[in-house]
Amino acid sequence: MLSHAHEVFLEVAQRLSFTKASQALFISQSAVSKQVKALEEYYKTGLFERLGSSIQLTDAGLKLYQKLLQARQLQQELVQEMSELSTEFVPRQHLLIGASTTISLYVLPPVVAAYLRRHPGQQLSLKNRNSDNILRALLDHEIELGIIEGIHKVSNVTYTPLLTDEVVAVCAAGNPLEKRRLDVHDLLTTPLALREAGSGTLAVLEEALARKGIKLAALPVRVRLGGTEALKNFVRVDNCLAFLPRQAVLKELASGEFSEVLIRDFPLRREFNFIQRKGTENNAPYKDFLQFTRRYYSGKE
Known part of the structure; x- marks a missing residue:
């Protein structure tokens, strides 16, 4: 050692x-x-x-x-x-895993709990950062397995699909926006609250805007916040529109605290992917966790 x-x-x-x-x-x-x-x-x-x-x-x-x-x-x-x-010889294994904010907060907790119940002799450390920083942590050997939003086209990294997620536009209940159906160009005059640079949520919005010929810099962004929960808390007290993962606002939408604002012909979908350094894909404990997680969300666990 x-x-x-x-x-x-x-x-x-x-x-x-x-x-x-x-x-x-x-x-x-x-x-x-x-x-x-x-x-x-x-x-x-x-x-x-x-x-x-x-x-x-x-x-x-x-x-x-x-x-x-x-x-x-x-x-x-x-x-x-x-x-x-x-x-x-049964060593106590310590898995070093990293995941982007949405995945760490809303996707992984139930599967990690189920996995550790199945493997009580293992420990797991989970780093919670935005997608860019999780990729960097993997390349710097701080973690051995990551889960991020989207594919960053890094040649020495292997990507394995996990889930498809949707980003939705939301506002607080009582906001005049909740009764409107927007066109994408309405975003040019709508105050917005967005995630920080490097966030997978922001990246999927920026890519969708580019397909419509709109630059992110042209939008009236009131605030940029690091972290999904910080952005949700801001939406609760402000009349801005925010883009958040559906996984992150399921409870708020169900309770009526938030309202989804529909934007015509503007789908925002992205993939959650496992990432590994090429050559480490067969590292047994991490391969087992990856397969367990995929089975869990396919309903086979």
Whole structure:
């Protein structure tokens, strides 16, 4: 197994921040610095170059980072192979998974609960970020399996379909917009609240607008908010129109708290996809979770 010092180094190298590494590891920044210094003394070379308030890997640090990623992968493969050779060797597996906001909040909770009931010896960590950042976390080896909205056309990533979702325009009950049926060009004069750049929800809206010859920058956007729940809370107290995943507003639409605003000839659909680095698709625990999730939402679990 990798030493604690090497695990700390990996976290700093991935984030290029002692502060963010300490927050992720739930240890003090001084403890992070101490572990990195111990490695620098052991290898007799600097691993990070300090540039004012930022840091970057030295050539030696980059070499160590690359080798440790390989070692971590070998470690995971060894655990799996040993478990297959001996029925008595049952390691406690820790799945590192990431998902975009909509999926983390509204799609995964029931399936994760069902999966862990089926596999009580496993642990699971779930990172909740927007789709762009989940893809980045996968490429940086922070996670081994991701679920995002859409396909980002990255050559060294494998995409596996999970679900089709719909983005809908909504407003709070009592908003004058709830009684209207809009044309897409009405959006040019309708105050809007949207998700932040990098959000899959925003991306599907931008693509649909482009097909109508409308640029996102032309819309009267009142506010951009990071996160689905933040956007829902804003809609509750403002007269703007928001675009949100149907999965995220099912309860509010059913209770009458929100109203769906129909826009003629403007479908907003997107795919939820699993993402994996090419070459890791047969990593057994992650393959099992992927297949379990697909069966769960096909009604076979």
